[in-house]
Each structure stands twice: as C-alpha cells, then as structure tokens.
Amino acid sequence: MDGLKGRLSDSIRLRLSLWLSAAILFFAVIAGVISFGAAFDEAHELQDDVLRQVAALVDNNNLPTSEFHNLRAPQASDEEARVIVQRLGASIPPSAGDGDDKLPLPLPVTMRDGLTTLTSGGEPYRVLVKTLRSGTRIAVAQETDVRDEIARTSAIRTVMPLVAFVPVLLIVVGWLVRRIFRPVASLSKEIDQRQYSELHAVPADHLPSEIRPFIRAINNLLSRVATSVDAQRRFVADAAHELRTPLTALSLQAERLSEAQMSATAEERLIELRHGIERGRHMLEHLLTLSSVQAMPRDGNARTESVLQVYRHILETLYPLAEAKQIDIGIEAKGDVSLCVSPADLSVLMKNLVDNAIRYTPAGGRVDLMLEVSECQAKLRVQDTGPGIPPGERARVFDPFYRVLGTTQSGSGLGLSIVKAIADKMGASLSLAYSDENTGRGLSVCLIVSLALPLPPKDGKA
Numbered sequence: 001m002d003g004l005k006g007r008l009s010d011s012i013r014l015r016l017s018l019w020l021s022a023a024i025l026f027f028a029v030i031a032g033v034i035s036f037g038a039a040f041d042e043a044h045e046l047q048d049d050v051l052r053q054v055a056a057l058v059d060n061n062n063l064p065t066s067e068f069h070n071l072r073a074p075q076a077s078d079e080e081a082r083v084i085v086q087r088l089g090a091s092i093p094p095s096a097g098d099g100d101d102k103l104p105l106p107l108p109v110t111m112r113d114g115l116t117t118l119t120s121g122g123e124p125y126r127v128l129v130k131t132l133r134s135g136t137r138i139a140v141a142q143e144t145d146v147r148d149e150i151a152r153t154s155a156i157r158t159v160m161p162l163v164a165f166v167p168v169l170l171i172v173v174g175w176l177v178r179r180i181f182r183p184v185a186s187l188s189k190e191i192d193q194r195q196y197s198e199l200h201a202v203p204a205d206h207l208p209s210e211i212r213p214f215i216r217a218i219n220n221l222l223s224r225v226a227t228s229v230d231a232q233r234r235f236v237a238d239a240a241h242e243l244r245t246p247l248t249a250l251s252l253q254a255e256r257l258s259e260a261q262m263s264a265t266a267e268e269r270l271i272e273l274r275h276g277i278e279r280g281r282h283m284l285e286h287l288l289t290l291s292s293v294q295a296m297p298r299d300g301n302a303r304t305e306s307v308l309q310v311y312r313h314i315l316e317t318l319y320p321l322a323e324a325k326q327i328d329i330g331i332e333a334k335g336d337v338s339l340c341v342s343p344a345d346l347s348v349l350m351k352n353l354v355d356n357a358i359r360y361t362p363a364g365g366r367v368d369l370m371l372e373v374s375e376c377q378a379k380l381r382v383q384d385t386g387p388g389i390p391p392g393e394r395a396r397v398f399d400p401f402y403r404v405l406g407t408t409q410s411g412s413g414l415g416l417s418i419v420k421a422i423a424d425k426m427g428a429s430l431s432l433a434y435s436d437e438n439t440g441r442g443l444s445v446c447l448i449v450s451l452a453l454p455l456p457p458k459d460g461k462a
Helices: 002-010 012-060 144-180 182-192 212-258 264-295 307-324 343-360 415-426
Strands: 084-087 114-120 123-131 137-143 328-334 366-373 377-384 429-436 441-450 459-461
Touching: 012 123, 012 137, 012 144, 123 144, 137 144, 144 182, 212 264, 307 328, 307 343, 307 366, 343 366, 343 377, 343 415, 343 441, 415 429, 415 441
Parallel strands: 328 366
Antiparallel strands: 084 137, 114 123, 123 137, 328 459, 366 377, 377 441, 429 441
C-alpha cells in the first residue's frame, strides 16, 4: 500500500490516469443507473400501453362480452407472459379457467376504471379496468413479475453498450495519457543519458507549453552550473600551468645543486627534495589531464580501431618502469575489437591503470592486460598481484586525492579519478575486484564497453 501511495505521489501520469478513470467510472455508474431506471420505466409504460390496446381492441370491434369469459388474450408463447381478459360482475362457470385454479381473477366489481396494481392468489397483477361503450366493464391483467422481468431485460440491453464501452474508454484514456506524456518521458531519458560534462540547454520547442517554464528554469540552472564548472576547470588548468614553470625551475636548480660538493646529510636531503619536486610535477600532469578530460565532450565519431594496438603502445611506454621492479607484464587476448571510443581517451585510461598496477605490485610480481570480447560488449581488464583494495574502500578510491589507508607508494591520488572520469565520458562501466578472491590479494580492474565492431580473431600473449 505504501508503494502505491509513493507511486501516486511521484507520478503525475499515474495520478491523472487514476483520477480520469475514477471520474469515468463514477459518471458511468450514474449514467448507467439513470439509463437503467429510464429504460425500466419506459418498458412498464409500453406494457401498460399493451393493456390499453387490448381493451381498445375489444371495445372498437364490439366483440360480444360473452366470448371473454375467462379468456387469456392475446396469448403469448410463454404461458407466464399472457394477458388475461375477463368481464367484471359476470358469473363464470368453473370450467372457464381451463385447469388454472388462479383464473378467473377474483376482482371486485367496485373497481374504478384505470390502471392499478393488486394481489390475487398471492400473485401481484397489473390490472386495467375499462367500461366499454356497451356498458360492460372488463379487466385486462398481466402478472407483475413477468412485466418486471421483461422490463429488466429491456433495461439491461439498454445499459449493456455503456458497460461494454467503459473498459474500452479506460484503456483509451490510459493510452492517451501515456502518449501525451511521451515527450516528457523522452526528455527525461535524454537528460538521464547525458554525461556530466554535457551541460547544454534542453530543447523545449516540442514540449507542451505547461512544461516549458520548468524547462527554461532547468536551462538557466544548467547555464549557471556550466559557467561555474568552466570557471573551476580554467582555474585548475591555469594554476597547474602556472605551477609547472616554477617546479621546472626548482628541478633544474636541484639538478645543478647535486653537482656541487656537499656533505652526505645534504645529499640525502637533496634526494628527498628532488623526489618531492618530481611528485609535484607528477601531480600537476595529472591535474592537467583530469581538467582536459572533464572539459572535452565525448566525440560520437571517434573510434579506436584496435584495442590491442593501444595495449602494445602502453606496454612499450611503461615497460622500463616494470623492468625496473622485475615485474612480468604482458597481454592476454583472443582476438581484437574496434570501439566507438577516442583512442587518446582509451590510451590515457589504460595507461593510468597499468601505471597504478606497476606502482603497487611488489617486485617480482605480475601485471596482465586482458581483453575479452563477447557478442555485445568488450571487457578490458588490468590485473596485478599487488595488495588489492578492500571492498569497503573501493567506492572511494575514485575520489580525487583519496589514498588507501596504509599505502606506502608515492602518487598524486588522481590516477583512478582520471580513469573514472574517462569511463563516465565513454559511457562504460568500471568495477574493482580481487585478482584472487580466495586469498584476497591482487587487484582486477574491469572496464566494460559496448561492442562496436569485432576484428578478426588472433590469439596472442605478449
């Protein structure tokens, strides 16, 4: 019940459909009751006219009243639907009832002309008393139960089209409401599929006029957000560019200083200074990369023709770093694939993943670049034999400058943030897991990208 209330409070379309359906049902019931009552009364009026017509037939044709001693005329096919005609005040022989002990009806002679309802023999009758031109008084009667049954049948037939068309009308109303709200649903889907960097205005020309003020407000908000984000990105980029020059100068000065004669303690401190400068430069490079990734929208026409070619380029670039730690690094793939992804973005993403894997994998470990291709998607995986990331911290490692507790490796804390930004820009999903779930060691980073075009299979391991 709470779920239905929640849906009703959240969905205008559902509320509109339910209220329209309730209104249709309410007025349909009222219309049905009125139509039923009107048809029922009209059927009774027609039956009363039948009694009048029978009496007029007897009077206009000057039929001898002796012929109507306990006669049932006109006789219907159903015995219960008969119309009884009898003379008032006449002595009727017992055989006139033709075996029906209810006939003749014991009607009082003092009845006044006109229509009346009375009970005879435990059965209700509708009786018309008429004085003929000859002075003879006759009674034309019919059982009320039969009349009511006929009237109900006629009224039900009158109401049946309304009852039949109400469900159809409810279905049509639901379809119309969905059709009317289809532009809103399409708009919400279009906005939901946008990347975080797509802050352009929402087109409102094809939307109903009632929704356009809301869309204009959203566009104004998007404009303000875009201005704020652009200002923030420019500040980060400008700050990184401005800091690059003094850091380069510090690096050159530290290099010149290392050529001078100094004590062992000074040399140790100089080494620490150079490492700090290098970390600063590395962080600036990552800041510039992150700012560039966030600023550039996705290019729908971009295509990486070969993922393995990107893998090989990364391997060539980072192999010296892996060799320095005696890490076995290679590629495992069956076949190749073409992706609707910018080669530069994919290269930066995979390079950061491999660089992180090499940095956090102990000497003598292993790093693998893996590619799995299925019918609808490609899985790009970087797997290492390092310490891994605990499940409780996996959601936060993509935050800028966040570092896993207890880590001793140097870094900017921006590598995985860049990876996440590029994955979101590509519309790909990113997941983390242990390389070995049994021992809880190693990190496996899997990037799932929608498949564009598979290339001819080629088994290989580099």
